[in-house]
Amino acid sequence: MTTPNTPPPTARGPLSSRTSHFVLPKQWASMRRAEQLERETGNRVIHLEKGDFQGEEFRPAPHILEACARAVHDGHVRYVPGPGLPELRDAIAEEATRRGRPTVREEVLVTMGAKHALTQSLLTLIDNGDEAIFPNPGYPPDEFWITYAGGRVVYAPLVEPDFHFDIDHLAQLMNDRTKVLIINTPQRPNGMTVDRLTEISELCRRHDVMVISDEIFSHMVYPPAEHQTIAAIEGMADRTLLVDTFSKSYIMTGFRIGWCVANRDLITAMDIFQQNSVTNVPAFVQLAALAALTGPQDHVIATRERLRAKRDRAVAALNAIPGISCPSPDGSFYVFPDIRGTGLTAQQFTDHLIDRYSVGVVAGTAFGDRGEGHVRITYAVPDDVLDEGLSRIRQAVENLG
Numbered sequence: 596m597t598t599p600n601t602p603p604p605t606a607r608g609p610l611s612s613r614t615s616h617f618v619l620p621k622q623w624a625s626m627r628r629a630e631q632l633e634r635e636t637g638n639r640v641i642h643l644e645k646g647d648f649q650g651e652e653f654r655p656a657p658h659i660l661e662a663c664a665r666a667v668h669d670g671h672v673r674y675v676p677g678p679g680l681p682e683l684r685d686a687i688a689e690e691a692t693r694r695g696r697p698t699v700r701e702e703v704l705v706t707m708g709a710k711h712a713l714t715q716s717l718l719t720l721i722d723n724g725d726e727a728i729f730p731n732p733g734y735p736p737d738e739f740w741i742t743y744a745g746g747r748v749v750y751a752p753l754v755e756p757d758f759h760f761d762i763d764h765l766a767q768l769m770n771d772r773t774k775v776l777i778i779n780t781p782q783r784p785n786g787m788t789v790d791r792l793t794e795i796s797e798l799c800r801r802h803d804v805m806v807i808s809d810e811i812f813s814h815m816v817y818p819p820a821e822h823q824t825i826a827a828i829e830g831m832a833d834r835t836l837l838v839d840t841f842s843k844s845y846i847m848t849g850f851r852i853g854w855c856v857a858n859r860d861l862i863t864a865m866d867i868f869q870q871n872s873v874t875n876v877p878a879f880v881q882l883a884a885l886a887a888l889t890g891p892q893d894h895v896i897a898t899r900e901r902l903r904a905k906r907d908r909a910v911a912a913l914n915a916i917p918g919i920s921c922p923s924p925d926g927s928f929y930v931f932p933d934i935r936g937t938g939l940t941a942q943q944f945t946d947h948l949i950d951r952y953s954v955g956v957v958a959g960t961a962f963g964d965r966g967e968g969h970v971r972i973t974y975a976v977p978d979d980v981l982d983e984g985l986s987r988i989r990q991a992v993e994n995l996g
Contacts, residue, residue, distance in 0.1 A: 644955035662886035666879035679705025695827025732962035779809035786924025820925035
């Protein structure tokens with residue numbers, strides 16, 4: 596009941612205040628622009644901005660597709676245990692053990708892709724006021740969920756040209772409010788592996804900090820580089836939440852299945868989160884993943900070698916363009932060339948390519964301000980598409996003068 600002196604109630608919108616930071620994924624802005632141009636103009640766009648495979652040469656191995664089809668035909672279309680099929684959890688435990696982190700089934704959760712594993716882990720770990728150290732440049736969805744959970748993102752600037760952590764600066768960032776350190780190796784968006792893991796682990800133990808280790812490109816590391824997980828370092832098994840996916844290693848991006856390994860208490864909490872949200876990953880998808888992980892691995896090796904050749908092709912072509920310098924990444928299917936010699940910012944360069952040359956790339960600033968002066972280019976595309984895109988980039992730079 597109101598009186599003449601009672602102020603009217605404050606108008607409230609329908610959205611929670613927790614959505615005040617909601618924006619569409621920054622790393623997909625170029626893709627949205629490229630697809631809009633294709634619709635409006637009918638012109639062909641060379642898509643080097645997508646974080647996915649393109650072309651018929653990149654398909655899941657036949658035994659994976661056969662296992663998925665057989666599972667559907669055999670009726671594996673019902674609810675299954677929330678944390679994942681026991682046989683798949685066992686196979687993932689063996690995979691984590693091979694990386695040097697002894698693991699049992701109860702420490703494994705099968706998730707709806709690595710992205711949902713990251714979402715669940717951050718919403719399970721972060722309290723209001725907690726600080727999460729995030730690599731700059733890094734993977735934007737992690738920032739999104741830290742903020743949603745009420746945490747504070749603390750940026751750890753990575754040092755060029757190999758984008759390594761400055762250990763002394765990292766130590767200065769840690770305090771009694773630091774809850775989580777996020778690393779991804781090989782890194783997104785630059786493809787470099789993270790080194791000095793022993794020193795990083797010592798800092799985390801000293802400050803009682805959890806590590807979320809995003810390892811989605813674990814099987815896309817090119818020799819002589821090697822993949823290493825911080826979870827394998829002494830004292831880090833229970834302090835690390837290891838995240839991986841079937842999307843990249845097995846070309847299963849559309850299947851939406853990933854996994855995480857952590858201590859039992861954390862996995863139990865995340866399983867409760869999962870069962871109260873998506874319930875479970877579809878059984879036929881899990882059986883396809885089981886076939887991927889336990890079946891022949893020659894397809895993974897062949898894919899890695901194919902990508903290594905494309906990486907070398909892209910790096911050589913980019914380094915031949917005046918004003919561009921491109922280090923050779925240790926892994927992933929991205930290059931992250933330095934374009935500062937062109938005189939353009941990352942966004943100006945990206946806009947120039949898409950608007951005038953119909954080539955999509957991602958401005959490095961989509962991944963943080965330390966991405967300025969760089970663009971992300973995907974080379975998991977057919978050779979003719981890659982060559983055409985690189986040729987257009989050369990023309991775009993040469994015509995700047």
